[in-house]
Amino acid sequence: MLKELIYPFDPNYILENKRKLKKQLLEDSNSFVEKKIAILGGSTTSAIRQMMELFLLNNGIKPSFYESEYNKFYEDAMFDNEELKNFAPDIIYICTTNRNITKYPDLNSDVDALLNNEYEKYNGIWKSLKEKYNCPVIQNNFELPYYRLMGNKDASDIHGKVNFISRLNMLFYEYAQNNENFYICDINYISADYGLKKWSDPFYFHMYKYAMNVNAIPYLSFNVANIIKSIFGKNKKGFVLDLDNTLWGGVIGDDGVEGIKVGPEEPEGQVYSEFQRYLKEHKQLGVILNIDSKNEYENAIAGLKHPDSELSEDDFVEIKANWEPKDRNFEQIAKDINLLPESLVFVDDNPAERHIVTEQLKGVVAPELDSVEHYIEYIDRNGFFEVTTLSNDDLKRNEMYKQNAERAKAEASFSNYKDYLLSLKMKGIIKPFEPLYIERISQLSNKSNQYNLTTRRYTVSDIEKIAEDDNYITLYGKLIDRFGDNGLVSVVIGHIIEDKCHIDLWIMSCRVLKRDLEYAMMDELVKKCKERNIREIRGYYYPTAKNAMVKDFYSLQGFSKISEDEKGNSEWSYVIEDDYKLKNEVIEVED
Amino acid sequence: MTREEVMKKLNEIFCNVFDDESIVLKDETNANDIEDWDSLEQINLIVAIENEFEMMFDMAEVSDLANVGEMADLIMSKL
Numbered sequence: 001m002l003k004e005l006i007y008p009f010d011p012n013y014i015l016e017n018k019r020k021l022k023k024q025l026l027e028d029s030n031s032f033v034e035k036k037i038a039i040l041g042g043s044t045t046s047a048i049r050q051m052m053e054l055f056l057l058n059n060g061i062k063p064s065f066y067e068s069e070y071n072k073f074y075e076d077a078m079f080d081n082e083e084l085k086n087f088a089p090d091i092i093y094i095c096t097t098n099r100n101i102t103k104y105p106d107l108n109s110d111v112d113a114l115l116n117n118e119y120e121k122y123n124g125i126w127k128s129l130k131e132k133y134n135c136p137v138i139q140n141n142f143e144l145p146y147y148r149l150m151g152n153k154d155a156s157d158i159h160g161k162v163n164f165i166s167r168l169n170m171l172f173y174e175y176a177q178n179n180e181n182f183y184i185c186d187i188n189y190i191s192a193d194y195g196l197k198k199w200s201d202p203f204y205f206h207m208y209k210y211a212m213n214v215n216a217i218p219y220l221s222f223n224v225a226n227i228i229k230s231i232f233g234k235n236k237k238g239f240v241l242d243l244d245n246t247l248w249g250g251v252i253g254d255d256g257v258e259g260i261k262v263g264p265e266e267p268e269g270q271v272y273s274e275f276q277r278y279l280k281e282h283k284q285l286g287v288i289l290n291i292d293s294k295n296e297y298e299n300a301i302a303g304l305k306h307p308d309s310e311l312s313e314d315d316f317v318e319i320k321a322n323w324e325p326k327d328r329n330f331e332q333i334a335k336d337i338n339l340l341p342e343s344l345v346f347v348d349d350n351p352a353e354r355h356i357v358t359e360q361l362k363g364v365v366a367p368e369l370d371s372v373e374h375y376i377e378y379i380d381r382n383g384f385f386e387v388t389t390l391s392n393d394d395l396k397r398n399e400m401y402k403q404n405a406e407r408a409k410a411e412a413s414f415s416n417y418k419d420y421l422l423s424l425k426m427k428g429i430i431k432p433f434e435p436l437y438i439e440r441i442s443q444l445s446n447k448s449n450q451y452n453l454t455t456r457r458y459t460v461s462d463i464e465k466i467a468e469d470d471n472y473i474t475l476y477g478k479l480i481d482r483f484g485d486n487g488l489v490s491v492v493i494g495h496i497i498e499d500k501c502h503i504d505l506w507i508m509s510c511r512v513l514k515r516d517l518e519y520a521m522m523d524e525l526v527k528k529c530k531e532r533n534i535r536e537i538r539g540y541y542y543p544t545a546k547n548a549m550v551k552d553f554y555s556l557q558g559f560s561k562i563s564e565d566e567k568g569n570s571e572w573s574y575v576i577e578d579d580y581k582l583k584n585e586v587i588e589v590e591d
Numbered sequence: 592m593t594r595e596e597v598m599k600k601l602n603e604i605f606c607n608v609f610d611d612e613s614i615v616l617k618d619e620t621n622a623n624d625i626e627d628w629d630s631l632e633q634i635n636l637i638v639a640i641e642n643e644f645e646m647m648f649d650m651a652e653v654s655d656l657a658n659v660g661e662m663a664d665l666i667m668s669k670l
Contacts, residue, residue: 012642019609020610046634203649210634214634
């Protein structure tokens with residue numbers, strides 16, 4: 001990732017050097033996912049597009065764009081548009097602002113009617129887009145107006161522009177709460193954060209037809225790119241945190257527990273407490289916390305036991321406190337919890353440590369922390385964990401990683417691995433896709449990189465379509481054991497073409513590696529094939545930088561290789577015999 | 592700042608915006624001389640120039656700039 005594009009960035013530098021930055025991004029990596037993004041704008045969007053491109057490339061997404069003619073968002077959405085149809089967008093971004101509000105109320109208006117008219121216009125757009133393109137839609141809300149005719153009363157009186165915009169925004173949010181695949185880009189917050197007066201400088205609209213200050217565009221595009229990367233499963237998953245001068249002030253090895261600064265006694269301690277609370281809040285989003293600190297282990301724990309510490313030992317999944325190089329600890333943490341290093345954010349006040357970690361582990365981000373009162377800003381504004389969908393699994397993730405650690409301990413007490421698996425008393429639920437799980441299934445298809453045979457990505461609407469299509473065999477797998485519920489952790493999509501079942505997708509969450517769930521899934525797939533009189537299954541393995549762990553997957557399942565090209569893409573065949581013997585012996589699968 | 596220094600800075604900005612080190616500005620250089628210089632890039636140029644010279648132009652000033660020379664004169668007048 002380019003440092004220039006990580007918050008706090010220099011918007012002027014990015015605007016001026018966009019061509020150079022783009023070149024650099026394209027040279028730095030060759031593993032991009034390609035996405036088609038339609039920008040339907042209510043004002044000039046050229047620079048918004050250019051900036052989005054940079055931030056998306058920085059997140060491993062290579063966009064191609066469709067851009068409306070000037071202020072043609074309504075026409076493009078409502079009427080048939082050959083060009084947009086052929087473009088077939090993966091995502092649509094409706095970039096409207098308060099410059100697009102058709103009519104504000106005056107003192108004689110029927111305000112509710114006006115409000116309804118304005119809302120219905122957008123509601124019509126969203127409906128039409130869903131019908132025509134059925135892809136995720138990102139919609140700007142409205143920023144506050146540039147002036148207030150009634151002064152402060154503009155906020156509370158229904159005739160005020162401030163009041164009107166606030167109510168309109170609330171209607172947008174209601175729609176967002178009730179419709180999947182619809183996301184609000186909160187320009188109301190972004191403009192306030194930037195400074196409304198500067199953001200709304202009328203010069204840029206009258207001169208160039210930009211609805212906001214051109215210098216603010218990097219911030220807007222950064223936010224839109226964050227929503228997009230989140231939708232496509234490119235969020236970060238956790239923190240790796242330093243201790244001294246990061247979670248508390250001072251050096252515990254030198255100052256002792258009583259000497260470190262945390263808690264309400266003095267200003268510096270208060271700021272560290274606030275930062276600790278901020279980190280702790282992430283746990284409810286399923287973001288996991290780990291420690292990577294150069295300290296004696298006992299000292300680290302003693303610090304976390306400080307009576308005023310908001311975070312305690314229990315809040316962390318992995319605690320590495322030793323004198324090893326930080327990058328090695330970091331790598332080990334990622335390995336222990338089955339995540340890729342680049343999905344963890346490194347938080348350390350020491351620039352030298354940040355340097356070694358980001359140099360040694362490609363793709364790891366380490367925000368530039370300076371003074372503790374900026375820690376929250378510099379982490380939060382980066383949108384590492386931008387939430388687009390909140391699944392139950394996210395909410396329980398910390399719990400699950402903890403359970404994994406307990407399982408690892410249990411495993412150590414068995415000499416025979418199968419005995420260990422039996423002792424887990426696993427129960428599996430393996431069934432065709434159900435509406436309740438569509439969101440999670442799509443999420444898993446976008447997040448799984450390692451245990452993923454074909455690395456195909458599916459949006460919620462893709463999954464909906466497949467679930468209803470009789471030409472597909474779909475299976476999801478949930479796994480429960482005596483330590484807890486792992487949730488929905490595996491997905492298989494088989495495409496029936498004539499007399500064969502072609503496996504388009506086979507993925508599994510790494511949190512249930514080596515539990516034989518893949519065999520239980522295979523048993524179920526075979527059963528479904530038999531029911532349809534299908535006697536042959538074809539499997540495909542497409543190697544990527546991340547999925548080497550499933551290179552021999554089909555061979556282990558008893559498939560035979562039919563072909564392999566020079567890139568390592570291989571095709572496998574499995575002929576179902578009448579006396580197929582169940583492969584899974586350790587999971588009790590519910591009927 | 593002398594007019595030569597202003598031109599030199601302008602030249603750097605143009606090189607960055609168009610990512611082209613070979614650009615050499617003259618007073619009479621205008622949008623016809625640089626391939627990617629369209630009305631949208633014009634906006635990016637103005638914004639970059641404002642940021643570099645730490646000044647703001649008003650609408651009347653940027654509306655009828657004919658070439659780089661006039662831009663340099665405008666900057667000189669505001670220094």
